Structure formats: structure tokens, C-alpha cells
Amino acid sequence: xxxxxRLADCFSALSLGVLTLGATVALAHHPIEAKFxxxxxxxxxxxxxxxxxxxxxxHVFINVESAxxxxxxxxxxxxxxxxxxxxxxxxxxxxxxxxxxxxMRARDGTRQVWAESLILAGTGHPVYTVTDTKPAVPLxxxxxxxxxxxxxxxxxxxxxVDGYWSFPSETVLVEDGVEVDVDKYGMLANIDDAAKVAxxxxxxxxxxxxxxxxxxQEDPMWLNCKPPGGPRQYQSNLGIQLLEDKENSxxxxxxxxxxxxxxxxxxxxxxxxxxxxxxxxxPLYYGxxxxxxxxxxxxxxxxxxxxDFWFSNxxxxxxxxxxxxxxxxxxxxxxxxxxxxxNDPGAYTRAWSASWTMQWVGGEELPVHFCQNNRQ
Amino acid sequence: xxxIFKKMAIAALTLGLVSGVSAQEGHPVKGSWIGEWExxxxxxxxxxxxxxxxDKITGVINPGTDDLKIDSATLNADDWTIHIEAGDYELDxxxxxxxxxxxxxxxxxxxxNDSGSFxxxxx
Numbered sequence: 056x057x058x059x060x061r062l063a064d065c066f067s068a069l070s071l072g073v074l075t076l077g078a079t080v081a082l083a084h085h086p087i088e089a090k091f092x093x094x095x096x097x098x099x100x101x102x103x104x105x106x107x108x109x110x111x112x113x114h115v116f117i118n119v120e121s122a123x124x125x126x127x128x129x130x131x132x133x134x135x136x137x138x139x140x141x142x143x144x145x146x147x148x149x150x151x152x153x154x155x156x157x158x159m160r161a162r163d164g165t166r167q168v169w170a171e172s173l174i175l176a177g178t179g180h181p182v183y184t185v186t187d188t189k190p191a192v193p194l195x196x197x198x199x200x201x202x203x204x205x206x207x208x209x210x211x212x213x214x215x216v217d218g219y220w221s222f223p224s225e226t227v228l229v230e231d232g233v234e235v236d237v238d239k240y241g242m243l244a245n246i247d248d249a250a251k252v253a254x255x256x257x258x259x260x261x262x263x264x265x266x267x268x269x270x271x272q273e274d275p276m277w278l279n280c281k282p283p284g285g286p287r288q289y290q291s292n293l294g295i296q297l298l299e300d301k302e303n304s305x306x307x308x309x310x311x312x313x314x315x316x317x318x319x320x321x322x323x324x325x326x327x328x329x330x331x332x333x334x335x336x337x338p339l340y341y342g343x344x345x346x347x348x349x350x351x352x353x354x355x356x357x358x359x360x361x362x363d364f365w366f367s368n369x370x371x372x373x374x375x376x377x378x379x380x381x382x383x384x385x386x387x388x389x390x391x392x393x394x395x396x397x398n399d400p401g402a403y404t405r406a407w408s409a410s411w412t413m414q415w416v417g418g419e420e421l422p423v424h425f426c427q428n429n430r431q
Numbered sequence: 432x433x434x435i436f437k438k439m440a441i442a443a444l445t446l447g448l449v450s451g452v453s454a455q456e457g458h459p460v461k462g463s464w465i466g467e468w469e470x471x472x473x474x475x476x477x478x479x480x481x482x483x484x485x486d487k488i489t490g491v492i493n494p495g496t497d498d499l500k501i502d503s504a505t506l507n508a509d510d511w512t513i514h515i516e517a518g519d520y521e522l523d524x525x526x527x528x529x530x531x532x533x534x535x536x537x538x539x540x541x542x543x544n545d546s547g548s549f550x551x552x553x554x
Binding site for chain 2: 095162258260261265266269281363364365374376
């Protein structure tokens with residue numbers, strides 16, 4: 056009887072532990088390198104107990120036999136959207152399957168791994184690998200689509216198949232002409248390169264280095280689902296969709312990253328002020344944007360930003376003095392050229408510029424990714 | 432049981448502190464800071480309101496009829512220390528938990544005839 060009671064207690068404690076671990080990993084949304092250490096690699100073989108197919112990150116839970124008995128490990132993967140784009144489904148792995156995992160260990164020492172390779176034992180086939188889903192670009196560039204009035208179309212024209220822009224050529228904001236070793240999440244290989252990235256004021260350089268040294272773990276876009284305002288909205292593989300409302304002289308930018316919200320770019324020449332009822336003192340995540348055409352280039356002026364978000368992957372700071380000049384051109388149907396001039400005398404010593412391209416993903420809507428724990 | 436209550440109290444306090452503080456990802460001094468400067472005969476409560484205009488730190492201590500305008504403030508971003516001069520007072524402090532909205536500033540103050548330590552937390 057005593058043995059059963061203790062066993063029950065142990066089981067209850069273990070269940071609570073597993074539930075707690077599950078809740079922790081399921082709720083956590085984070086930059087990968089904030090949680091996992093690329094210098095601490097792990098390889099393990101275990102049997103699948105559950106697959107949690109859930110935004111923002113999929114988890115596979117496995118039991119691994121060790122000298123200490125059975126250990127429960129949580130294997131973390133990309134979001135269901137990204138895995139689905141590579142052809143995987145929630146039932147691609149089943150409880151009971153034996154898998155071998157290679158990946159990065161969690162920095163905090165808990166039994167969690169970010170999977171870089173997941174192999175199904177017996178078949179030797181990889182599972183839940185992310186393949187390059189970038190659409191093939193035609194050998195001969197397709198002509199830029201135009202509206203009936205002759206202006207270029209930044210998205211789909213009326214009656215055309217939907218599409219959006221993704222696969223930015225750069226995912227990190229670095230001044231044009233500067234060469235630094237930085238990964239796709241914005242982590243510098245060498246912290247001494249921080250001052251090269253942009254003309255930072257001393258305090259801003261200190262903040263940038265502090266964020267880098269903490270592996271970007273306080274990034275509010277991941278941690279609190281804050282919007283990716285400024286140029287960051289164009290540096291996500293989750294894409295951006297530009298819907299031109301010609302009748303009402305505005306462009307809606309539907310943003311795939313962050314929390315799937317939107318920004319309005321007015322093209323009627325209005326002043327960048329707030330509402331008639333007055334909210335000029337209410338700075339915004341995406342600022343207030345007014346745009347005009349210069350030939351085939353859309354020039355957008357934006358100001359009125361708040362300071363509650365990071366405007367770049369990698370953690371470059373900004374202040375409410377930030378003003379952006381963004382320039383869009385579409386040299387062919389499948390390419391969007393984006394150039395931005397950043398003028399923030401509160402954080403930088405001078406105005407500076409960065410530019411990159413995005414690729415058209417035709418035939419579908421923007422992927423529905425929400426920064427929350429909704430099942431997809 | 433007492434241990435559990437203590438843990439719960441700490442967790443509740445932490446949640447309360449975090450949830451009650453507005454985010455601030457710009458200049459780290461910007462905002463309202465509340466705390467105490469120990470031994471100040473004029474009152475040990477201190478409220479500092481600081482801002483960054485792109486060139487210098489501005490602000491006021493204990494806003495009201497007897498407030499003190501911050502005459503100068505120098506931030507060293509290498510070690511996150513700050514020297515503040517306001518009227519007859521000088522404060523030297525160091526920022527802690529810089530990455531959090533409820534970061535703190537601790538250090539020492541001195542006036543004409545008095546001195547002591549201070550600690551303020553960003554609200």
C-alpha cells in the first residue's frame with residue numbers, strides 16, 4: 056500500500072513536471088538563439104510520446120533511455136506553417152516512432168533541443184526538415200504588371216491571382232556597403248563588429264551590444280508579440296502583402312510576421328498628423344506614412360513611431376525621433392526592390408541607408424501566422 | 432507552507448511589477464523612476480522623470496512646487512553608470528536589469544550637508 060502511494064506520488068509529480076515542461080515550451084515564443092546554444096550540440100535517440108503541432112513552434116516529445124532511466128525531452132522545431140510549406144503534417148510522426156535527433160541544447164540546461172536533424176529510425180528518412188521553398192524565378196524576367204492608369208502594381212492587380220512578397224535577400228538591417236558576419240536572426244559572430252553595423256550613438260551602441268550579449272532574448276516581437284515596425288516588416292520570410300486601394304488612395308501592407316497586423320500608407324498627399332479628434336501625441340508601431348510616386352518608384356515618408364518595439368532583427372535601437380524614407384520599385388514581376396534611409400538623431404550620428412530585394416510568391420495569400428498559441 | 436506562500440508572493444510581485452511597467456526600448460533612462468534616497472532630511476521619497484532629446488538627458492526630480500531641475504546628466508554606456516547634477520544635489524548611480532522595462536538605478540547622492548544611498552525603479 057505504501058509502495059502504491061509513493062508510486063502514485065511519483066507519478067503525480069512526474070505528470071506535473073511533464074505538464075509544466077509542456078506548458079513552458081508551448082507558451083514560449085523566442086528567437087532561436089536566445090533559447091538554444093549553437094556551441095552545445097546534442098545527439099539522442101528516443102521514442103515519440105506526442106507531437107504538439109502548434110504555433111509559434113512545433114514540439115515533439117520523446118522518451119530517451121539513459122543510465123538514469125527514462126528521460127523526457129522536448130524537441131523544438133519551426134512553426135507548423137514553415138513545416139507545412141516543406142510538405143510535413145502533424146501526423147508525419149506518430150507516438151511510438153523511434154527517432155534520432157541532432158541539434159542545439161537549451162541554454163538553461165533543461166531537457167530541450169532545437170532540432171537541426173530529425174531521422175526516423177528504421178527508414179533512415181529525415182522528418183520535419185525545412186526545405187528551401189523559394190519559388191523558382193523565370194529565366195527570362197516577367198514584365199512588371201501595371202494598373203490601367205499606367206502606374207506599376209506593387210501587388211496583384213484587380214482580377215489577377217493573389218500573391219505576396221517574401222524571401223528577403225537580407226534579413227538583418229546593416230548599413231549599405233558594410234560587411235559584417237551576422238546570422239539570419241541578426242546575431243553578430245563578433246561583438247566587436249557592433250559599431251560597424253550602423254552609425255550608432257554611444258548609448259545606442261551600448262544597448263545594441265547588451266541585446267546581442269543576451270542573445271536577443273528580450274526581443275519584444277518574439278516575447279510580447281509586438282509589431283515589427285519600420286524596415287523589419289520587410290525582413291521576414293513570413294512575408295508582406297501589398298494591397299493597393301486606388302479608389303481611396305491608400306496601400307494596405309499586411310504583415311506576415313509579428314502578429315499578422317497591418318499598416319496603411321496614404322497616397323493622397325495628406326499630412327502625417329493624427330486623427331481630427333487629436334492623437335498626434337500617440338506614436339505608433341508603424342508610424343504615420345504618406346507616399347507619392349516618383350516615376351516608377353513609390354517614395355514613402357514615415358514618422359511618429361513609438362519606442363515599444365525593435366525595428367530590426369538583431370536589436371538595433373531607435374527613438375521616437377525616427378523618420379524613414381522608404382523607396383519601392385518593381386523592376387520585374389518577381390522582384391521588389393526596397394531601399395530605406397533611416398534618420399534618427401536620437402540614436403544615430405547621421406542618416407544612413409540599407410537596401411535589399413524581396414521575391415514574389417504568386418498564387419496564394421499571405422501565410423496565416425499569429426504570434427500566439429493558436430492551433431493552425 | 433510558509434515557503435510556498437513566500438514563493439507565490441515573490442511571483443505575484445514580479446508579475447505585478449512587469450505587467451505594470453510600460454515598455455521602453457529606446458533610450459534606457461527615459462521614463463519615470465520612483466524610489467528612495469536614504470537620509471535626505473527633506474524627505475526620503477524620490478521621483479525622477481527623465482527624457483532624452485537626442486543630444487542630452489533632461490528631466491526633473493520630485494516634480495511639484497519644490498522640484499529640482501536636472502541641470503546635467505552624463506551616461507557612460509560602457510558600464511551603464513550615470514552622473515546627475517540637479518541644484519545642490521549630485522547623484523552617481525548604476526543601471527541594473529537594463530533589458531527590463533522595470534530596470535533600476537542605484538547609487539549614492541550628496542547635497543550641501545548630507546549624503547546617502549538611493550535606489551529608484553523605472554515605472
